[in-house]
Amino acid sequence: MTANALVQVALFLLVLLLLAKPLGVFMARVYSGETTVLDRVLGPLERLTYRLCGVVPETEMTWKSYAGAFLAFNLLGLVAVYAILRLQAVLPWNPQGLSATTPDLAFNAAVSFATNTNWQSYSGETTLSYFSQMLALTVQNFVSAAAGMAVLAAFARGVARRSGTTIGNFWGDLVRSTAYVLLPLSVVLTLALVSQGVVQTLRPYATVTAVETGRPQVLALGPAASQIAIKQLGTNGGGFFNVNSAHPFENPTALSNFLEMLAILLLAAALCHSFGRMVGDARQGTALIAAMTLALVAFLALCLCAEQRGNPALASLGVDARATAMQPGGNMEGKEARFGIANSALWATATTAASNGSVNAMHDSFTPLGGLAPLVLMQLGEVIFGGVGSGLYGMLIFAIVAVFIAGLMVGRTPEYLGKKIEAFEIKMASVALLAPALCVLAGTAAAVATTAGRAGVFNPGPHGFSEVLYAFSSAGNNNGSAFGGLGANNPFYNVTLGIAMLVSRYFVAIPALALAGSLVRKKAVAPGPGTFPTHTPLFVILLLGIVVLVGALTFLPALALGPIVEHLLLYA
Amino acid sequence: MRSHLLPAARLLALLTLVTGLAYPLAMTGLAQALFPTQAQGSLVVQGGRPVGSRLIGQPFDSPRYFWGRLSASAPAFDAAASTGSNLGPLNPALVAAARARIAALRAAEPGNDTAVPVDLVTASASGLDPHISLASARFQVARVAGARGLALSEIWRVVEGHGEPRALGVLGEPVVNVLELNLALDALSPE
Helix, strand or coil, X not given: CCHHHHHHHHHHHHHHHHHHHXXXXXXXXXXXXXXXXXXXXXXXXXXXXXXXXXXXXXXXXXXXXXXXXXXXXXXXXXXXXXXXXXXXXXXXXXXXXXXXXXXXXXXXXXXXXXXXXXXCCCCHHHHCCHHHHHHHHHHHHHHHHHHHHHHHHHXXXXXXXXXXXXXXXXXXXXXXXXXXXXXXXXXXXXXXXXXXCCCECCXXXXXXXXXXXXXXXXXXXXXXXXXXXXXXXXXXXXXXXXXXXXXXXXXXXXXXXXXHHHHHHHHHHHHHHHHHHHCCCHHHHHHHHHHHHHHHHHHHHHHHHHHHHCCHHHHCCCEECCXXXXXXCCCCCCCCCCCHHHHHHHHHHHHHHCXXXXXXXXXXXCCHHHHHHHHHXXXXXXXXXXXXXXXXXXXXXXXXXXXXXXXXXXXXXXXXXXXXXXXXXXXXXXHHHHXXXXXXXHHHHHHHHCHXXXXXXXXXXXXXXXXXXXXXXXXXXXXXXXXXXCCCCCHHHHHHHHXXXXXHHHHHHHHHHHHHHHHHHCCCCCCCCCCCCCCCHHHHHHHHXXXXXXXXXXXXXXXXXXXXXHHHHHCC | CHHHHHXXXXXXHXXXXXXXXXXXXXXXXXXXXXXXXXXXXXXXXXXXXXXXXXXXXXXXXXXXXXXXXXXXXXXXXXXXXXCCCCCCCCCXXXXXXXXHHHHHHHHHCCCCCCCEEHHHCCECCCCCCCEEEHHHHHHHHHHHHHHHCCCHHHHHHHHHHCEXXXXXXXXXXXXXXXXXXXXXXXXHCCC
16 A cells, blocks of 8 residues: 555545535435525425425325335336337437347346446447436436435434324425435536536537547547436446446546545435434434444455555566556556556445445456455445445444344343334344345356356456356445446346346335334333443444444355455465 | 326426436536537547547557557447456456567567566556556657657656646546657657
8 A cells, every 4th residue: 555545545535524514414404394505596496396296295204105105206217217218219319329228228227227226237338329318317316316315314204203103205305305415516516527528518429530540539428427427426326438437538537536436425424414413413423424434444445455466467477566656556457547556446445335336447357355345345235335325224224233232132122212123123124134135145146057147257267256246246235336347238137137226225225114114103212321322432333243244144155256266366 | 106106207207307408408508618628528639630539548559659558449449439358367368468568568679678567568447548657658768769769868858748747746646648648749750
């Protein structure tokens, strides 16, 4: 690790944590219906939206009604994306004359964007028209993120309300997330990114004459910046171009890289503070964000050291991979020169800690341990920051399991923020923890056991297994990044990964809402001398311990077959 | 769920218009007004003709030019179909590609037997990387000077003139833009 790498990491974390607090407080006001600075401008538009759509946001919903609205909205979004992709050949804004996508690809992409996964089976510049990028993908980038934030807001109400049966109104939460948080931030970020060189145009691809060869070079263009801004802020991660944020037109400079990385974690981090404020105890949010940051730093250190150490297979050829003032050195395969090792490792860790999944380097070409870090971060359930909303409600489910286990150890009825944790809560938490793990392991097993699954494998040896495991870990936790060598644009992977994405989104979100519905009905009990406080360093360690323990017990055998054996082979 | 379908459909339609149409169109208009060059792909124009984008690498393999990163796209630097190599660390093709690049560099400059900087023998993530490290530029400086019949110090001055330091002195890595560097060399010593 170089000194500059440490400075870059420290600066990133500092800016992230400093911005998260005020934004978190602002979002808590948005979800509590309090006045904000944006009311003047957005208030009338918001009310107009409700009137046009026949929605009364003050109508409180039970958890079942809330879940029904969430599902109905997602279902229609999924159908809309599917239809647009299948019809893009006859729709406008298709200057390259791209044809309709195959049915399995359209299904995969529709599920991928509606579930906030944004797994990229498609290759943007060769598959999708500007119309599809804007009216199918950009829209879902916004609303799938807003839906995740809405579920989190409902969960927070379930914990915070002292007694009642309802947890808010989905439509109101959806609209307010979009209008007050996602859109304003996206506008600012879009313009900042364009200033750095991210393209934003509706004109056809440009053709230039290359200097040495004299041959034409076609430059793919498009309305990229507006989509990239929300792809990062909403932890979506689906690229405008095939290579995502490694593409110089998606991420041209160190500054654009810094802003995009910040956007990946910003809302997920801020929501911890929102939660603390909504449950009336800011320390709760601080404890959660502390646990997440600790885990992030640990995995970052692993990834950074492994990538900086480089590839011994190249060292024997007489290659200079030392870090000096003139070069980053290390494992540069699949990395951009302007990002080097530090920013590639930091991005890889941030994008898999959050369920973002955009990449600025090719994870498939990482060293075994460098690739293990993002892989495990996904397998932990996308709760280290995680997706906007979904990461925090996932982490809160772990918190419930943590107080349950602590309660077992001392023989007391566990409680979380004054609400008793009983059989129903633990059942729902178990479903939410087990469903993604089942998708990952069963999906991987099915793929390596079938000819269709093995046909997609690109790299030989244990790395090929890692490609499959990574794909299902990504889809099965709604991340979206990939070991890109895997040939996944075929009916087998499009369908199986699509199912994994659906299960892992809704079998976590619906139990989370059920938990909220159950908790909101419980009378809050005042903390007594036997109450286990959930804002202390002890709780932070216990929570992290549970997250790591569940992940390790579930995935260590599979990891041993992939990156771990590959590491031993590389250094044999 | 059924009772929710109507409001869901209306909201989806409205949010589609706002976030899928109004937002990207407004951003396109603002971007074109505020940053017209960048929004359009940062094209480099010479003699009224676009010869590239300063953000997108191009293939160079003449000894007169600095060479860039390896590109995994086919053909190399295909900016209409970006891709990385996705080769794993133990893949024999990774070593073969590095070996071939080293052989080409040695053939172009037989006297140079210093170790080759790693970014010059590895493929970039995008296949379009416009940059190389300063070390990779230094590795090639004698070859380019020889091919152009210019003093090494003169070429190095041009390299330093096109070096891009870390943003704010901290962020990213110091690099050299290969296309801009080669264009500057052509201005200095045309064929």
